[in-house]
Each structure stands twice: as C-alpha cells, then as structure tokens.
Amino acid sequence: MLDLVLKNAQLPFKENPTNIGIKDGKIHSISSSNLMGKEEMDLEGNVLLPPFVEMHTHLDTVLTAGEPRFNQSGTLGEAIDIWSVRKQLLTKEDVKNRAFKALKMLMEYGVLYVRAAVDISDSDLTALHAIMELREELKSFLSLQIIAFPQNGIISCSENQERLEKAILLGADAVSAVPHLENTREEGIQSLEFAFSLAKKYEKEIHIFCDEVDDEHSRFLEVVASLTMQGKMEGKVTASHANALLYYSDTYANKVMSLVKKAQVTIVCCPLVNTTMQGRTDAHPKGRGITRLKELAEYGVNVCIAHDDIQTPFYPFGNGNILQAAHMALHLAHMTGREELKQIVNMITINGARAYSIKDKYGIEVGKEANFACFSVKDVYEIFFKQPKCRYLFRKGALVVETVPERTSWK
Numbered sequence: 001m002l003d004l005v006l007k008n009a010q011l012p013f014k015e016n017p018t019n020i021g022i023k024d025g026k027i028h029s030i031s032s033s034n035l036m037g038k039e040e041m042d043l044e045g046n047v048l049l050p051p052f053v054e055m056h057t058h059l060d061t062v063l064t065a066g067e068p069r070f071n072q073s074g075t076l077g078e079a080i081d082i083w084s085v086r087k088q089l090l091t092k093e094d095v096k097n098r099a100f101k102a103l104k105m106l107m108e109y110g111v112l113y114v115r116a117a118v119d120i121s122d123s124d125l126t127a128l129h130a131i132m133e134l135r136e137e138l139k140s141f142l143s144l145q146i147i148a149f150p151q152n153g154i155i156s157c158s159e160n161q162e163r164l165e166k167a168i169l170l171g172a173d174a175v176s177a178v179p180h181l182e183n184t185r186e187e188g189i190q191s192l193e194f195a196f197s198l199a200k201k202y203e204k205e206i207h208i209f210c211d212e213v214d215d216e217h218s219r220f221l222e223v224v225a226s227l228t229m230q231g232k233m234e235g236k237v238t239a240s241h242a243n244a245l246l247y248y249s250d251t252y253a254n255k256v257m258s259l260v261k262k263a264q265v266t267i268v269c270c271p272l273v274n275t276t277m278q279g280r281t282d283a284h285p286k287g288r289g290i291t292r293l294k295e296l297a298e299y300g301v302n303v304c305i306a307h308d309d310i311q312t313p314f315y316p317f318g319n320g321n322i323l324q325a326a327h328m329a330l331h332l333a334h335m336t337g338r339e340e341l342k343q344i345v346n347m348i349t350i351n352g353a354r355a356y357s358i359k360d361k362y363g364i365e366v367g368k369e370a371n372f373a374c375f376s377v378k379d380v381y382e383i384f385f386k387q388p389k390c391r392y393l394f395r396k397g398a399l400v401v402e403t404v405p406e407r408t409s410w411k
Helices: 076-089 092-108 126-137 159-170 185-202 221-230 244-247 252-262 273-276 293-299 322-332 340-347 350-355 382-386
Strands: 001-010 018-023 026-031 037-042 047-049 052-057 111-118 143-148 205-211 236-242 268-269 303-305 370-374 392-395 400-403
Touching: 001 052, 001 076, 001 370, 037 076, 037 303, 052 092, 052 236, 052 268, 052 303, 052 350, 092 111, 092 126, 111 126, 111 205, 126 159, 143 159, 143 303, 159 185, 185 205, 185 221, 205 221, 221 236, 244 252, 273 322, 293 340, 303 322, 303 340, 303 350, 322 340, 322 382, 340 350, 370 382
Parallel strands: 001 037, 052 111, 111 143, 205 236, 236 268, 268 303
Antiparallel strands: 001 018, 018 026, 047 370, 370 392, 392 400
C-alpha cells in the first residue's frame, strides 16, 4: 500500500486535478483514478508545484538592516561599507540564529532548495563555519548549497585567494568572484581566471557575481562565457545580476547573449535588490534595474529569478517570498502573457533545478523525490498576484511546513 496519497492535486498547466501516490519518499504513481494509501490528504483542487529553488541569497548578512546604520544612499558602495563594519561583530551564534530565521521564512513560501553566498573575507571564516553547521543540522528539512563569496575581491584583496581555497576544502559547493569590484578590468579578468582555476582543481561549480553596475563598459559576462567554454565547464557555471547587459548596444548584447547560450551559463536575475540599487545615478529615462531577462529567455538561456537579500544593508526589505521577486520581474521584463508567465514559473522551479544540478530528481514525475509545494489557489497564475504562503510543503513525502490560510470575516 502507498504511504501517502495526495488527492485532487492541480498540477501546473494541466486541465484537471489528479491523484499522487507516494511510497518510500518518492512519487510512485500519478493518476486520475482513485489511489489508496495509509494516509490520504485532499488538496481540494489547489495548485501543487515542485518546491521553489532560491538560487541566490545571503544568509550571513540576513536580518542586519540598520546595524550599525541604515543605507541612506541605497548604493552598493555604501552597503559594502556598512557590512564591512557589521561583519567585525559576527559570531557563529549570531550568524546561525539569523540564518535559521531566514531559512524558515523561505520555507514558509515554498522554497526547499537554497544557494547561499557566504562572505569569506574574514580571516576566521566565521560566517562560513556557521552556515556549514546549519547546512548539516537542517539537511533533513531542506537542501542548502554554499557559495564561497569574496566580497572584497580576489586580486584587490589577495588574502581572499587563500581563504577561497580553504573554504572549498572545508566544504563549500561553489567558487565565486566579483570582477566588477576589482580595481581594474585586467584585475577583474584575473579574478575570474583564479576562480575558474580553483573550481576546476577541486571539481566545484562556479557562481559569479557579474556586472552588477549601470555601466556599459563593465563587460565581464563575455569573459565568464569564454572561460566556461575554454575549461569545458558548460552547465556548471552561473552568473548573477548581469545588469550592465541592459546598457550594451543591441549588437553587442546579442553577441554576449549568444555566447552565454553557447556556454550554457545560467543567469540569475535578482529583481528586488537590483531595482532598488541600480539606476540611481542614471539620467532620465532611468534603467529598469534588471538584466535583459526576456531577451535571454528568448535566446534559450537558462534564466532563474531569485529573492536575494532579506533585510540587509544591501536591501532593507523582503520576507523570503520568492513570488515577490517573480512578480517584480514579470512587470519589469514585460512578461505578462500566459506563455510568458509559464516561463516565469519555470524560472523559480525547473530552471533553478537545472542550475542547482538536481534536475534528474526534481519535478512531479513518477520515480522522482516526493517534494511538493501546495498553494491555496486553483490556477497557477494566481500565485503572482496573491503571493500566498505555502499551504503545505513536503520533503520526500513528509509534511515539513503547514500554513493555515488567513480568513476575513465581514460583520
């Protein structure tokens, strides 16, 4: 007999509800016929999705907005200055407590896979040790990947070269670089070459923070694509932000997007933080604050949407609801058609799974892990304007989060 049957589940982009049978933590059957299980739950025709994949967040900086002061200019530079002060006060307990709260927030909104950048720019690697401990403690509840992130640069802060390697040896999952924050373009390229060499040496993935500036002269994305192909690392490289792509001429942008597609580089768009941070020094009309999301998707690039910061010096808002990020993205990218909204759904689900390297076990198909996020809506597109908390979140057939929907009474 089946362990659990989810009855009347409305799968995305399907006409009628169906029943899902679960056994030993995996999807055993999907059928319109009646299924019998030791336990049965009626989802009442509500939408059932694979859990969301948060491809870019920061668990070390999370919930520190206003400490020691708020970012009054809203710029990346001031945010880095504030964080440089705050991170001097980090303790393992401080980081773990805040990160745990943030992970619970993400799970409440249907996230079960999290890729988190952890700043390794301190000699003790305090945040890294804390997040690694948390990853182990919570492994039965969610999946957490760690990016070794050199906030202060790799060439401009040469100590980070040794720290990056140490972070990988300690168990970080991916290597990062921030080439646009290096002192010169040449040093930016050197930082990328170092990151690619290190990842190749230890067979790790790469996740670059790339061109997060309003500057047409910031042209590191093409270098990322080229190094990916040179190193035969197609499908193992991700680049976040890519804001400068918006400022390139169409001719050059098309060349870069073609290279990104050829190199199979994933692009992660972070619309919440980038719409508030980018374009502040632009003359009117100001930039929209995100990369060429729609055009990249049209090129066939694997594009993801991420929430990114949650209440930090970089972005003082956010509650972990990735649907807020998706909602912002579909407006800014003019992706409001039904087929385009389907693409937006994919950008927080299956596209993320591809970049997270879990595609083989991700999704609502027989034989795959019984991981689901159920929302109290009848049509998947309703999630964008309702942006609800997750009604039920399942991991390997076990219910890990349940939220009772709010009800309004009129007197």
